[in-house]
Amino acid sequence: MQKITRDVLVNKAVSLLEAGEVKAVLGWGKGEFSYDVTPTVFESADELRENFVWNDFCGANFSKYLVSKTRKIQGKILVFLKPCDTYSFNQLLTEHRFDREKVYAVGVPCEGMADIAKVKALAGDGISAIDFTDAGLVVTTLYDDEPKTITYADALAERCVNCKSKKHVAYDELLGESGEVLESARFDEVEKIEAMTADERFAFWQGELSRCIRCNACRDVCPACTCEKCVFDNPNSGAENKAPATSFEEQMFHIIRAFHVAGRCTDCGECSRVCPQNIPLHLLNRKFIRDIDNFYGEYQAGAEVGSRAPLVDYNLDDLEASDVFDRRDTE
Amino acid sequence: MRKFSLSVLSEVFAEIAKNATLYIPATDNAGGAKFTKWAEGVEYLETLNTVKSPKDFFFPHTEDLMEFKVTGKNIELFDIREESEDFVVFGVRACDVKSFDILDRVFLVDPVDTYYASRREHGVIISLACTRPAETCFCGTFDIDPATPAGDISAWKTEDSIYLEANTAKGEALLAKLDVLTEECDTEAVETQQEKIRKIMDKLPLKDLTTDSFGGGKTLDLFNSEKWAELSESCLGCGTCTFVCPTCQCYDIKDFNTGNGVIRYRCWDSCMFSEFTKMAHGNSRLSQLERFRQRFMHKLVYYPENNEGIFSCVGCGRCLSKCPISMNIVKVMKALGGEK
Numbered sequence: 001m002q003k004i005t006r007d008v009l010v011n012k013a014v015s016l017l018e019a020g021e022v023k024a025v026l027g028w029g030k031g032e033f034s035y036d037v038t039p040t041v042f043e044s045a046d047e048l049r050e051n052f053v054w055n056d057f058c059g060a061n062f063s064k065y066l067v068s069k070t071r072k073i074q075g076k077i078l079v080f081l082k083p084c085d086t087y088s089f090n091q092l093l094t095e096h097r098f099d100r101e102k103v104y105a106v107g108v109p110c111e112g113m114a115d116i117a118k119v120k121a122l123a124g125d126g127i128s129a130i131d132f133t134d135a136g137l138v139v140t141t142l143y144d145d146e147p148k149t150i151t152y153a154d155a156l157a158e159r160c161v162n163c164k165s166k167k168h169v170a171y172d173e174l175l176g177e178s179g180e181v182l183e184s185a186r187f188d189e190v191e192k193i194e195a196m197t198a199d200e201r202f203a204f205w206q207g208e209l210s211r212c213i214r215c216n217a218c219r220d221v222c223p224a225c226t227c228e229k230c231v232f233d234n235p236n237s238g239a240e241n242k243a244p245a246t247s248f249e250e251q252m253f254h255i256i257r258a259f260h261v262a263g264r265c266t267d268c269g270e271c272s273r274v275c276p277q278n279i280p281l282h283l284l285n286r287k288f289i290r291d292i293d294n295f296y297g298e299y300q301a302g303a304e305v306g307s308r309a310p311l312v313d314y315n316l317d318d319l320e321a322s323d324v325f326d327r328r329d330t331e
Numbered sequence: 332m333r334k335f336s337l338s339v340l341s342e343v344f345a346e347i348a349k350n351a352t353l354y355i356p357a358t359d360n361a362g363g364a365k366f367t368k369w370a371e372g373v374e375y376l377e378t379l380n381t382v383k384s385p386k387d388f389f390f391p392h393t394e395d396l397m398e399f400k401v402t403g404k405n406i407e408l409f410d411i412r413e414e415s416e417d418f419v420v421f422g423v424r425a426c427d428v429k430s431f432d433i434l435d436r437v438f439l440v441d442p443v444d445t446y447y448a449s450r451r452e453h454g455v456i457i458s459l460a461c462t463r464p465a466e467t468c469f470c471g472t473f474d475i476d477p478a479t480p481a482g483d484i485s486a487w488k489t490e491d492s493i494y495l496e497a498n499t500a501k502g503e504a505l506l507a508k509l510d511v512l513t514e515e516c517d518t519e520a521v522e523t524q525q526e527k528i529r530k531i532m533d534k535l536p537l538k539d540l541t542t543d544s545f546g547g548g549k550t551l552d553l554f555n556s557e558k559w560a561e562l563s564e565s566c567l568g569c570g571t572c573t574f575v576c577p578t579c580q581c582y583d584i585k586d587f588n589t590g591n592g593v594i595r596y597r598c599w600d601s602c603m604f605s606e607f608t609k610m611a612h613g614n615s616r617l618s619q620l621e622r623f624r625q626r627f628m629h630k631l632v633y634y635p636e637n638n639e640g641i642f643s644c645v646g647c648g649r650c651l652s653k654c655p656i657s658m659n660i661v662k663v664m665k666a667l668g669g670e671k
Binding site: 037039041060065117127157208213219234235240278279 | 359360361362363372379382383384392393455463464465466467481531534535536537564565568569570571573574575583589592598600601604605606609651653656657658661662
C-alpha cells in the first residue's frame, strides 16, 4: 500500500493550479475498474478532485509525456514522479528533450506497484472491486462470496520486486520522504540467460520474441525512444516494416531497439509492463546495462543530468574492442 | 444435442485431428493463451480469451499474395498462395464467433477476397459458452449471448462433460464423425448452465453500456465532439488495441524485393500508426486525435452505416485489458453518452 495518500497529492496539485503556478497537472486518472489507470492531463481543481487516482496501480511513468506536453501546453506543467520516473526525467533532460523551465516536478514516494496480471492469477478473473488495506489488496470477484486478500508482496510487479532505487534524483518539491539507492537482484535473470549455451539462449529468445505482434507499444512507451520520426515508421528508411519479412527480422527489431537505447535506458521497465504478450523485454536492456557496468565501471543512466554515458564518451583507458572479444571465453 | 465425457476429451481431439488440423486454446508459456495446433501432449487450457483473437485463422497477420519475376523487359506473375487445408478451431467464444460475421461483411462482399474466402470455406468453428465472463466483458451491449455461442457447432462445458449442437451443414458433418465417441442427450444440463450464465451477465459491471448514441447517421453528432481531445490525450499511438481486436481488419500491401523479383504481401495495419494510409500526397490524418477518433468512429458509426446497423465491436474486452494506458472503447462510449 502506498504510504502517501491521494489527498496529499490532490491538495498539492489543486493549490498550485489555483495559485496559477501551473497550468496543468500530469497525473493518474480514474478508470472503469480499480486498476485501469489512465495518464491524464488535469486542467481544473474539480477534475483533480473527481478523477485523480493514487494507488498501487499507478505504474505509468509520465516523463516521456513531457516531451509533447511541454510543447503543447502554455505555462508550467506539474508532473508527479515516482523515484524510478525521476531517472527517465533526468535522462530526457540530458538529451535536451524538453524545457526544464516549463515543468514543476513533484516527487512522490513509492512502495512498489502491483501487477494486475499477478492479482488476477491469484484472485481469479471477474474482479468487481479492489480495496487497499494494511493487510494487502482485498479483491472481490463476481464468483467468490468472500473477498480474497492478496499481500502486496505477492502482487508486486517484477520491476518493483527488483527496485533499483527509492531515491528521487530530480524534483522541485518532494512529498513525503525520499529513499536510498537499493542493492537489487535485477541482474539475476540476466546471469541465468548468460549461463545458457548459445543454442539455449537462441531458443529462449526465439520463444519469447515469437509472440511479438509488432504493436510497437514497447517503443511508444519507452522514455528513451523519443526520436521525432522513428526509422521503423519511415517508409523512406528502407527499414520501415509493420510486419516481419522473416522470423529472424522480428528478433532484430527488439535487438536493434535495445542497442539504440543502450547507455540511455534507465531500466524503468515500462517496455515489459505494456507488452501485451508479456515478453520480458527489460532483460535485453539489463544485459546491456550489465555489460556497460562491467566494461566501463558502474553507470546509471539518469542518475544525474548531463552525465556522459560510457558509449558516447571517450577515455584513454577505455576498454579496447579486442578486450571485449577476449572476455567472451572467460565469462 | 450430443455429449461426451471430459475423460475422452483427448480421444475426441484425436478423432477430429484425423481429418483436419485442429487448433485449441493452450498456454502461451507467458501467462496467456493462444490457439495452438493440437497434437498428442498439447493440453487444452480453459481460458476466457486468447491474447490474440482467432481472426488470424482467416486473416493472418502477414500473408504472401503474389510474386513477380522480372527477366529483361518481361514481368511474370505467380500465384504463390498456400492452399488452405481443412481445419477445425475448438473453443471459440461467442464474441469471437460474431467477429467472423463482421469480417465476412468486409472480405466476402464484391470483390470477394479469395484468400480470406478460401480459409473461411476450409474452417469449421466449434464455439464454447462462457461460464465465467470477466469484468471486462460487454458482449451483451452488442446483443451477443455468451450462453448460446454461434459457430458451426456450439459447445457447452460442464464439470464432467462437453455438450455439442450442430448449427450448420459443416458442423453436422463433423459431429457425425464423432458418433462413436459421443451420445445423444437432452438439453437439461445446458439449459441450467445458460440460466447461470445469464445471471452472471446481469451482474457484470459494464452491463449498462449501450449503443444508443451510436450507429449510422451519427457522424456529424460525434465527429466534432470536444471529448476526442481529452480521450486521445495520452494515447501512445501503438497498435495494441488494433492487433488484439477481433474485428479490426485494416491491412497494408507491401512489396518485398527478393533480388530478382518482388513478393507482394499484406500485413495488418493500424489506424493508430502515424504512417497509416500514407499516400503520394501525404497522410490523411496528421494528429493522434484524428487517428484515435478514426478507430472508434469506424467501429461505432461508419461500419454500422454501411452494414445495416451492425457495430464492429463484439465486446470481447481485449483492448480493455491490454491497452498500455487503459484507454478503450468502453471509456469512449461512456464519454460520448453510451450508458443507460
